[in-house]
Amino acid sequence: MTSEIITSPINEKAxxxxxxxxxxxxxxxxxxxxxxxxxxxxxxxxxxxxSMYSRLPDVLKVACSNFTDxxxxxxxxxxxxxxxxxxxxxxYGYYDSKLIRSNLYGFVVAPxxxxxxxxxxxxxxxxxxxxxxxxxxxxxxxxxxxIKKLLGSKTALNPPAHPPxxxxxxxxEAALYxxxxxxxxxxxxxxxxxxxxxxxxxxxxxxxxxxxxxAFHHEPISYxxxxxxxxxxxxxxxxxxxxxxxxxxxxxxFRSHEDGLFSRFIFYxxxxxxxxxxxxSKGERNQFDSLSKIADRISEIHRRAWSSxxxxxxxxxxxxxxxxxxxxxxxxxxLLEDASSIVRRLGxxxxxxxxxxxxxxxxxxxxxxTKIVCYNNYFDTAMQMAEILLEHSLYVFGSMAPxxxxxxxxxxxxxxxxxxxxxxxxVDAQQLCVSFLSASxxxxxxxxxxxxxxxxxxxxxLYTKA
Numbered sequence: 001m002t003s004e005i006i007t008s009p010i011n012e013k014a015x016x017x018x019x020x021x022x023x024x025x026x027x028x029x030x031x032x033x034x035x036x037x038x039x040x041x042x043x044x045x046x047x048x049x050x051s052m053y054s055r056l057p058d059v060l061k062v063a064c065s066n067f068t069d070x071x072x073x074x075x076x077x078x079x080x081x082x083x084x085x086x087x088x089x090x091x092y093g094y095y096d097s098k099l100i101r102s103n104l105y106g107f108v109v110a111p112x113x114x115x116x117x118x119x120x121x122x123x124x125x126x127x128x129x130x131x132x133x134x135x136x137x138x139x140x141x142x143x144x145x146x147i148k149k150l151l152g153s154k155t156a157l158n159p160p161a162h163p164p165x166x167x168x169x170x171x172x173e174a175a176l177y178x179x180x181x182x183x184x185x186x187x188x189x190x191x192x193x194x195x196x197x198x199x200x201x202x203x204x205x206x207x208x209x210x211x212x213x214x215a216f217h218h219e220p221i222s223y224x225x226x227x228x229x230x231x232x233x234x235x236x237x238x239x240x241x242x243x244x245x246x247x248x249x250x251x252x253x254f255r256s257h258e259d260g261l262f263s264r265f266i267f268y269x270x271x272x273x274x275x276x277x278x279x280x281s282k283g284e285r286n287q288f289d290s291l292s293k294i295a296d297r298i299s300e301i302h303r304r305a306w307s308s309x310x311x312x313x314x315x316x317x318x319x320x321x322x323x324x325x326x327x328x329x330x331x332x333x334x335l336l337e338d339a340s341s342i343v344r345r346l347g348x349x350x351x352x353x354x355x356x357x358x359x360x361x362x363x364x365x366x367x368x369x370t371k372i373v374c375y376n377n378y379f380d381t382a383m384q385m386a387e388i389l390l391e392h393s394l395y396v397f398g399s400m401a402p403x404x405x406x407x408x409x410x411x412x413x414x415x416x417x418x419x420x421x422x423x424x425x426x427v428d429a430q431q432l433c434v435s436f437l438s439a440s441x442x443x444x445x446x447x448x449x450x451x452x453x454x455x456x457x458x459x460x461x462l463y464t465k466a
Contacts, residue, residue: 045270045392048074048385055381057360059301063125063294066287069277071270072118075108078268079122079242082106084356086165086188086240087129087302091359093312095351100218101238102355108244109269109396116192116244123190124291128299130165166190167239173208177223177232185234189241193249209261215239216264216345241265251400263341266349267393297364304363311371312355318379322347325383329390342393346386354382410437414445415454415465423462 047070053061060080067073085104092101108116167179169191179187214221215237223232245253247269254262314322326347333339357378361367374382417432418424424432426446433442446463449455455463 045268045395046388047071048077048388052381052384053077055377057357057364057378059294059297059360059364060357063291066121066290067118069115071272072115074268075116076118076122078106078108078266079119080125081353081356082240082242082266083122083126083188083190084298084360085352086186086238087126087298088305088356088359089186089238090305090307090309091312091355092309093351093355095348098217100348100352102352102359103216103238103240104266104349104352104356105212105216105241105264106243106266106268107250109247109250109267110244111246111271114270114272119190119192119242119244121287121291122242124288125295125298126165127292128295129302132299132303169193169243173211174223174225174230176208176211177221177234180221180234180237180239181232185237187239189239189243191242192244211237212239212241213260213264247396247399250396254400260341262397263345263393265393266389267396268389269392269396301360301363305359308363308368309370310359310362312358313371313373314351314354314379315373318374318376321379322350322383325387326350329387333394339394339397342397343390346390346393349389350382350386353385354378357381410441411445411449413437414442415449418455418463418465420465423464425462429463 053064053073056064056077060077063080064073064077067076082104085102088102092099094100108119110116165188167176167187167189169189171179211221216239218236218238221234221237223230243253326343329346330340330343333343354374358372358374361375361378362372414429414433414437418429419432426443429446430439430442437445446455450457450463455465457463
């Protein structure tokens with residue numbers, strides 16, 4: 001069969017549909033000019049408004065004040081929340097009757113040299129936690145050496161396992177399981193080049209997309225290899241992941257927006273103006289010193305959290321508002337059928353963001369209770385973040401379709417025979433194409449054309465050309 005390359009209208013139309021939905025969502029989310037004025041043709045996604053920053057816990061508010069560029073401040077905040085989500089092991093809550101921890105996945109998407117490097121400052125916030133972990137490892141190693149010497153060199157005694165806080169992005173599947181087993185199921189991915197994860201995910205030893213999908217919900221994972229009789233079971237993996245990269249790197253990591261991994265990520269994307277950024281000789285040093293001091297405070301908060309388990313929850317009033325606002329968001333993405341999973345998982349992400357903000361507040365003070373209800377100001381902050389992050393996710397969602405698609409001659413003939421600008425049913429397609437395709441081929445091609453984005457399917461069983 002011959003084939004033909006069709007230039008797909010999916011990019012323009014899909015992005016336009018996304019923008020229609022974004023505008024609907026934005027109408028209910030905007031509350032000050034920093035949000036509403038942030039969109040333009042070249043950089044169409046919103047920033048977090050100043051009013052939202054004023055409602056952050058003090059430790060985050062002060063940290064974010066080190067950044068005057070609106071995009072860099074947002075990127076720093078997203079990165080900080082994702083990395084902190086991997087540090088509150090003793091904080092938990094129940095979402096849809098399931099016990100969950102605070103772990104988040106985040107991906108900052110922007111062109112090269114556009115300010116994503118501020119994520120290194122987010123990592124600086126948890127640097128003292130990592131340093132404390134390293135010191136604890138050294139203390140345990142010294143204690144082990146003393147016990148070993150006391151008992152004699154022939155005594156069968158294994159040294160304590162103490163893996164680092166961060167997991168390298170190019171780790172093999174077997175090594176990842178080993179790390180999680182030694183760390184009690186916990187770990188944080190931090191990679192500023194999305195291709196590192198994508199390349200590991202493609203390799204025969206690094207296919208851990210399934211691990212990330214299950215770990216998002218703390219579902220059990222296991223590793224079995226007959227060759228060495230290796231058996232590792234992780235009953236409740238708790239992984240956080242912070243990545244950044246260019247739009248092309250996003251497409252390398254996620255097969256499509258239908259990939260179950262896609263909807264588990266927070267996306268923050270932007271396209272900054274192509275202009276020179278003025279630099280100073282002292283600014284970076286001042287930021288480093290300021291954030292290093294805050295890192296000490298974060299470490300103290302972490303120690304308190306570790307010694308004081310806490311159950312987090314929404315109040316009944318908050319639950320009602322949460323459900324109402326997410327039902328509204330869900331209804332507004334009906335135009336984009338495959339986007340429903342983004343909204344559903346954004347609900348859990350929002351719950352986790354509220355959990356992190358409330359935990360930071362609790363452990364910054366003298367609150368000793370073992371159960372805590374989300375503070376109203378942090379509920380409002382988490383909900384506003386969710387509405388803005390949904391716009392970012394939808395923009396990435398709309399940009400992932402290819403601009404050119406190669407079709408077989410049969411698919412090309414069928415696509416050309418289908419009506420333009422009018423909804424049609426499966427029966428309509430059968431009647432239009434029965435003269436040159438079998439019924440089974442038409443059904444198969446409808447499914448495949450929908451899968452690659454050339455057709456859009458509505459909830460009523462109708463199709464339209466994208």
